[in-house]
Amino acid sequence: MLKEIKQSASKTARMDHLSVLPVFFKLEGRQVVVAGCGDAAAWKAELLLAAGAEVHLLTGGKALSQAFAAIAGHERLSVFEDGWRDADWTSLTLALLETESDGEAAAFAARASAAGVPVNVIDRPDYCSFQFGSIVNRSPVVVGISTDGAAPILGQAIRRRIETLLPKALSQWAELAMRIRRTVGDVLSPGNERRAFWEHFVDRTFSAPQGPDGDDERNLVGQARRLANATGQGSVTLVGAGPGDPELLTLKAVRALQAADIILFDDLISAEILELARREAKRMLVGKRGGRASCRQEDINRMMLNFARDGKRVVRLKSGDPSVFGRSGEEIASLEDAGIKVSVIPGITAASALAAGTTTSLTHRDCAQSVRFVTGHSKKGVLPDNVDWRALADPTTTTMFYMGGRTADQIGTRLMAEGLSPHTPVLIASNISRRDERRWHGTLARLPEGMAEIGYDNPVLFGVGGVFARASARSMPTSLSPPVTVNPDIASCG
Template sequence: MNIRSLQQNKVRRGPSRHERMAPLATLPVFYKLQGKKVLIAGGSEAAAWKAELLAAAGAEVHVHAERLDPVFADLIAAPAVSGSYVWHQRPWSAESFALMQIAICDAESEGEAQAFYCAARTAGVAVNVIDRPAWCEFQFGSIVNRSPAVIAISTDGAAPILGQAIRRRIETLLPPALAAWAQLAQTIRKTVNDRLAPGPQRRAFWEFFVDRAFGAPPEKGAAEKMLRQANALQPAETRREGRVTLVGAGPGDAELLTLKAVRALQAADVILFDDLVSADVLELARREARRMLVGKRGGRESCRQDDINATMVKLARAGKHVVRLKGGDPMIFGRAGEEIARLQDEGIAVSVVPGITSALAMAAQLGVSLTHRDHAQSVRFVTGHSRNGELPKDLDWAGIADARTTTVFYMGGRTAGEIAARLMEMGMDPSMPVVISRSVAREGFERWTGTLRDLAGGMTIIGYDEPVLVGVGSVFAALSERQVRVTCSLVSAGCQ
């Protein structure tokens, strides 16, 4: 079956150019304050934070306060990183607003807040009274600082905690090195514009620049090297080179993605994703990225691997950044080796972003150490079926049956009965603890615990309609013990 017939997610498009802008609670504006005067009324710690922010933007901060909080005093005593401070050891007055660009007050009362607001409006100065939205013409948002790249988040004062949470999410997407790349862009922009004509050449250079900006910091001499490359760039060479990134989507929970995986999703042109990749993970991808389902799921109709390989090659040759998004880790039972080999044969750049494999997510969810020193000295991850859906013929059953090894079978639901039989044939104790985990790190997670002799019956209880992991080893005995303790505590409490 080919990929086209399996595509279920249409390309997401932005709003029509004829649609009107949705209402804005506030207008986001980036205001240059270098060398300009601003007023701070009050010497509190809250006022100090605002003063530091304004000085960082290059402002001349005039502070009107009879006394300063020790934090504020230390701030003024230390050299400002950009702007400067002037302390007027007296309360603010109407004359304080002269030549000021903006005015901020930490008012001690509602009356002072109103008076400050009215005085600022009379003077024609934009005003903010800290923590009093009724007397504010503008608010300070949460800031992600990669200056000269600066991101501000506002909730219009309604939910500052939400704004901070959004900031934390954005912080994870933007590497600290982005600041150095933004500074480098400032340095070379004029030279690039002088050397490269508008259109394909200049666009190709900046696309190459942006691809690198979300990686490691620029190395020494990067600017001159990139300028030499720009100068040598010919019109016929401006077509963007495609590449492929194999990305581990983890077991399902989007919060288990690595930062590097999220950044790859944000930079993708096309995403080829497996059936087990959750919708929450796809939500983190760039909105403009084309999404193509290439369903790879045991026991269900799947896209041929050759078709997936051919599609990656075709898209990369068209200059696309292709993300091959795989459940768990791409290098564990994911056919990544076949995909990497094909791409390398075609001369296409390929990289790998690892993910959390489902066995490790299961251990975390169950609270079980797979290599607890009292039970196991090693751990094995074993595939539970081969290409034809049966157990692989060449498994080392003697090694797997070692009682000092924890074994996790992937895709072993339909072969669970045979797995148990083979292990017992090799001498494993039929009372060896086992666990079956269904939908690990997903909605609908369930587990069954028991012994090896009952494994087939446990699968009947768990069912075959969702992915399962089968864990075998004495480390799982703790799960049964916990269940016994919970049952005993309920009985002792009268829940009989």
């Protein structure tokens, strides 16, 4: 007798609750019965025929709807005038019914259950043991979407979004994968080697605008043989996670997360973004925040090197863009000096996200001929002493100050001392693109007041320049202060 072993669900569960289990039926040459004559039955019969089923259509003596004209005469469609009660259920793989009657639906479901046949009573989920979802067809790649019958329109909307993400040539690449799968399995060992090859295959699939050509099969098999003879050294990818909203990640960033063995992430990375990573990937917080206990950069560099030398594919996940105040230069230099392969995937930097969120053009041609990204503090945490403040005081420049919350009053004082008008519009924002984003609109003279209202607990970015006049002059639900009066000449910008 089997002995049941009970463990704490909190310790063993690796996936949230599923309302349904997505499974896929192999129906090639299998017998399926469809009882009904309406449009819904016709659509389901067409799906079943597309999947290779032998469909027995039971009309019960009723006339077929016009929708059946699309599949009339199909070689695997057999039409019988019998009703489902007279059918032979012994060899069925699935059973479907279209009916308006609760009594008939219940009886059909009971008959299917007694025969051990999965059943679907169309549009009546209470009588179904399986359901049809929205389908994205790139056979042999098939994507099914279920809302558990709650919102079919939502399922269709999700399908449309997925359709735009999957290249039309995906089916050709999937067929190629089937042809070379055995060869790759013979050449490469299970684990990192095979995963590395198939990640390369995926990158090739999604980067090619067309299907594979005659050389791709030979080149991919050659790639597998080269991987088999290569050393076990891994790689590091610096990935920009953007300002916080997971929908602002690039597709390439998502693919890197799903290919990673190790993810070293900043403490500004949201849980929603980490959920996009491969479940087996090890996640390690290496956050660095000004004024708080943090990992040293030297320790982060050493971790990346050690993991890569162990053959791991490492993702260094950074908020914003790695190349914009992300200290990527130090990390790249450390890795390249050690001979580790390193690549960078850009992300949306906070300034771009703030501009988009406020519908502001940072280089509006009426008032800004350039835009500058400036750090608000030096390595010592004080105002930088090597910045050309006179150049930053140019009224035709938009300046975005990163990490300048605690030096904002000094920045405002320096800019006004160099001649920038105290009426110059300013936009401050914290937690950009997140649900708890906060904004303050005002003038340069009131910059310290705005920082006091926004606070210093969360990442802050502020922009100075005439392009923010339009944002300053209008009242927004996220604004912490009322609209302010700005210089009329500047207010015409943006």
